[in-house]
Amino acid sequence: MKTMSRLYTTLIFVFLYAPIGILVLFSFNVSNSTGVFMGFSLDWYKELFRDSATLAALKNTLILAVTSSVIATVIGTAAAVGIDRMKNQYVKGALISATNIPMMNPDIVTGISMMLLFVFVGGLLKLDNNLSFATLLIAHITFNLPYVILSVLPKIRQLDSQLPEAAMDLGCTPMKAFFKVELPAIMPGVLSGLIMAFTLSLDDFVISYFTIGSGFETLPIRIYSMTKKRVTPDMYALSTLIFIAVLLLLILSNVISAKAEKKPKKK
Amino acid sequence: MKQRSLLQKCLAAPHMVWTVLFIIAPLLFVAYYAFTDSEGAFTFDNILKSLEADYMVIFFRSISLAIIATFICLIIAYPMAYAISRAKPSAQKIIIMLVMLPMWMNFLIRTYSWMSILEDTGFINQLLIKLGLEPVHMINTSGAVVLGMVYNFLPYMILPIYTVMVKIDRRLVEAAHDLGCNSFGVMTKVIFPLSISGVVSGVTMVFVPSISTFYISQKLGGGNFDLIGDTIERQFQTAYNYNLGAAISLILMVLIIISMAIMNKFSDEDGGMVV
Numbered sequence: 001m002k003t004m005s006r007l008y009t010t011l012i013f014v015f016l017y018a019p020i021g022i023l024v025l026f027s028f029n030v031s032n033s034t035g036v037f038m039g040f041s042l043d044w045y046k047e048l049f050r051d052s053a054t055l056a057a058l059k060n061t062l063i064l065a066v067t068s069s070v071i072a073t074v075i076g077t078a079a080a081v082g083i084d085r086m087k088n089q090y091v092k093g094a095l096i097s098a099t100n101i102p103m104m105n106p107d108i109v110t111g112i113s114m115m116l117l118f119v120f121v122g123g124l125l126k127l128d129n130n131l132s133f134a135t136l137l138i139a140h141i142t143f144n145l146p147y148v149i150l151s152v153l154p155k156i157r158q159l160d161s162q163l164p165e166a167a168m169d170l171g172c173t174p175m176k177a178f179f180k181v182e183l184p185a186i187m188p189g190v191l192s193g194l195i196m197a198f199t200l201s202l203d204d205f206v207i208s209y210f211t212i213g214s215g216f217e218t219l220p221i222r223i224y225s226m227t228k229k230r231v232t233p234d235m236y237a238l239s240t241l242i243f244i245a246v247l248l249l250l251i252l253s254n255v256i257s258a259k260a261e262k263k264p265k266k267k
Numbered sequence: 268m269k270q271r272s273l274l275q276k277c278l279a280a281p282h283m284v285w286t287v288l289f290i291i292a293p294l295l296f297v298a299y300y301a302f303t304d305s306e307g308a309f310t311f312d313n314i315l316k317s318l319e320a321d322y323m324v325i326f327f328r329s330i331s332l333a334i335i336a337t338f339i340c341l342i343i344a345y346p347m348a349y350a351i352s353r354a355k356p357s358a359q360k361i362i363i364m365l366v367m368l369p370m371w372m373n374f375l376i377r378t379y380s381w382m383s384i385l386e387d388t389g390f391i392n393q394l395l396i397k398l399g400l401e402p403v404h405m406i407n408t409s410g411a412v413v414l415g416m417v418y419n420f421l422p423y424m425i426l427p428i429y430t431v432m433v434k435i436d437r438r439l440v441e442a443a444h445d446l447g448c449n450s451f452g453v454m455t456k457v458i459f460p461l462s463i464s465g466v467v468s469g470v471t472m473v474f475v476p477s478i479s480t481f482y483i484s485q486k487l488g489g490g491n492f493d494l495i496g497d498t499i500e501r502q503f504q505t506a507y508n509y510n511l512g513a514a515i516s517l518i519l520m521v522l523i524i525i526s527m528a529i530m531n532k533f534s535d536e537d538g539g540m541v542v
Contacts, residue, residue: 005350009362012347015418016369019380022390026383035383035390075281082279095279098286101294106479106523108496109516112503113293116300116513142289145282205375205482210503223375227486231379239376246371250364 020243027236034231044233045241051234057222058238061202064133064218068140069197075141076148076197077190081182083149084156103146111210114139118211131213139211140201147200148193155189156182297520300513313514322498322515329494330522332409333478336416337424340473341466343417344424348465349458351425352432363429366422374419378486381418385411385487407489415483416473423472431465432458467534475523495519 023034030039048054079099086092102110118135159182167177183190205220212221226235304310316322351362369377384390385405392402405411435458443453481496495515502512 005346005353008346009350012343012421013365016366016421018384019377019418020369020372022383023376023380034380035386035388075285078278079282082277082282086279095283095286098290099282101290104475104523104527106475106496106519108479108481108499109297109520110293112499112512112516113297114289115503116296116509117289117293119509120296138289142285145285149282199371203371203373205373220373220375223373224482227375227379231376235376236380239372243368243372247368250368254360254364 023236024240024243026233027240029233032232034233034236044237047232048234048237048241053217054219054222054234054238057217057219060216061219064136064140065198065201068137068144068201069194071137072141072144072148072197073190073194076145076193077152077183077186079145080149080152080156080186081178084153099146099149101146102143103150107143107204107206108210110143111139111207114142114207115210131211133213133216135211135213136208136216136218139207140204143204143207144197144200147196148190151193151196152186152189155186159185297513297516300510301517302514304510313510314518316511317514317518325493325495325498326518326522328409328492329478329496332413332416332492332494333474336413336420336477337470337474339413339417340421340424341470344421344428344469345466348425348428348432348462351429352435359433363426366425370422375482378415378419378483381411381415382406382486385414406487407491409488409492411487412484412492412494415487416477416480419480419483420473420476423476424469427468427472428462428465431462435461463534467530471527471530474526478523479519 025037026034027044028040028042029037030041030043083092083095086095105113114135115131118131122131163185164172164174164177164181167181168174172180203220205224208218208221209224212218223231223235226232301313302309302311304312351359351366354362382389386392387402387404387406389406391405395402439457439461440453443457448456478494479496479499480494481500484490484492484494484497499512499515499519502508502515506512
C-alpha cells in the first residue's frame with residue numbers, strides 16, 4: 001500500500017512537472033526550436049537580457065502587482081474590520097456575497113464586465129483611449145480584494161473584541177488602538193492576503209487581456225501575443241529563472257518556518 | 268463609544284463604494300449590453316441568437332468537456348489527496364508545496380509547452396518512434412483540450428480535498444475498523460462522507476475555469492474545438508459584437524449558477540447524512 005501510494009504520487013508529479021521540464025530543457029537549446037533539442041547553450045539567457053520589450057513587460061507586471069496588491073490590502077483590511085463590526089446582518093451578508101462575486105465568476109466574465117463598464121464610461125466622457133494602466137489597476141484591485149478580505153476576516157473573528165476597548169480605556173484614541181492593538185494581532189492574515197494578491201496579480205492573464213489598453217504590456221499579455229505566432233526560447237529562459245526564484249523563496253520560507261517551530265521546543 | 272462606531276462605519280465604506288462601482292455596475296452593464304442592440308434599443312435578439320443551434324453546439328461541447336475534465340481531476344486527485352494526508356507531517360508540507368509550485372509559472376507558457384510534448388513530431392511521438400512504435404496523433408483533438416484542463420486545474424482539486432481530509436479524526440477510522448468495517452467500507456462510509464465539502468469546492472474550482480477557458484482550446488485544440496470562452500473572446504476582441512458577447516456571458520453565468528446550486532444541493536444532502 002505504501003509503495004503503491006508512493007508510485008502514484010510520483011506519477012502525478014511526473015504529469016505536473018513534464019511541461020516544466022520540457023521548457024527548462026529547451027531554454028538551453030542551441031537552435032530556436034522548441035521541439036527538437038540540438039545541444040546545450042546559454043544563448044537564450046543572453047538573448048533574454050537583450051530583449052528590452054520583455055524586460056519592460058516584466059517591470060510593468062511587477063509595478064502593477066505591487067501597487068494593486070498594496071492598495072487591495074489597505075482597502076480590504078479596513079473593509080474586513082468594518083464588516084466584522086457591522087450590526088446589520090442583512091447588509092453584512094449582502095456585502096460579503098457581493099465581495100465574493102469575482103471569486104465565483106469565471107475570469108472571462110469579470111474581464112468583459114469591467115471592459116464594458118470602461119468602454120461605456122469612456123464613451124460618455126469622450127476619452128480617446130479609454131483602456132489604460134488605470135483600468136488595469138482597477139481591475140486587478142477588484143479581483144484581489146475578496147482574497148485579502150477572506151484571509152483577514154477569520155483573524156479578526158479570533159481577536160478578543162475587549163482588547164481594543166481596554167486600550168481605549170487606558171487612554172488610546174480609537175485610531176491608536178487599531179494600529180497598536182488590532183493590526184499587530186491580525187498581521188499574519190494581512191500578510192498572507194497581500195502575498196496572495198501579489199501572486200494573483202502577477203499571474204493574471206484573462207482579466208488583464210480584456211481591460212488592458214494599448215501602450216502598456218504585462219508579461220502574461222506579452223507571452224500571449226508571442227504564443228499566437230511562435231515562442232522563442234528566451235521566454236522559456238525567463239520562465240526557468242522565475243521558476244528557480246520561486247523555488248528558492250519557498251525553500252527559504254519553509255526553512256524559516258521550520259526553525260520557528262523548533263524554537264519553542266528548545267525552551 | 269460613539270466616536271468609535273463612526274470610525275467603524277467609515278472603515279468598510281471605501282470597499283462598499285468599490286464593490287458597487289466595479290463589481291455590481293459591470294455586471295449590470297453585461298445585462299444592459301445583452302438586452303440592447305448596437306443602437307442601445309431594447310431587444311431579445313442577442314439572447315435568441317445565443318440560443319441558436321450553432322451556439323448550442325458550443326455550449327454543449329463546453330459543458331461536456333468541462334464535466335469530463337472535472338471528473339478526471341476528481342478521480343486523479345482524490346487518491347492523491349488521501350495519500351498526502353496519510354504521509355508524515357513534514358513530508359505533507361513538501362508535497363503540498365510541490366503541488367502548488369507549478370501554479371506560480373505562467374499558465375500560458377506551461378500550456379504552450381504541452382504543444383511540444385503532444386505534437387506529431389513532439390516529445391512523446393519521438394519517444395514512440397525510438398521504441399519502434401507507431402506515432403499517435405494527439406494535438407488538436409478534444410482529448411488534448413481535456414488534458415490541458417486537467418493539467419492546469421488539477422491542483423485546485425487536490426488542495427481543497429487534502430485540506431478537509433487532513434482534518435478527519437483518525438480515531439473515527441479506527442473505530443470503524445473496530446466495529447468490523449473493511450477498508451472499502453471505511454472509505455465509502457467514513458472518509459468519503461467526511462470529505463464531501465472538499466470535493467464540492469474542488470469540483471467548483473475545476474469546473475468554472477474549465478467551462479470558461481479559451482486559451483487551452485485555442486492552443487491544444489488548434490481552433491477546432493470552440494468553447495464558450497472562445498466565442499466570448501471572439502465577440503470582444505475580433506468581431507467587436509459586444510451585445511452578443513454579453514448575451515453569451517450572461518448565459519454562461521446562469522449555467523454556472525445552476526450547476527453550483529445543484530452541487531450545493533448534493534453537499535447539503537450528504538452533509539445532512541453525516542450529522
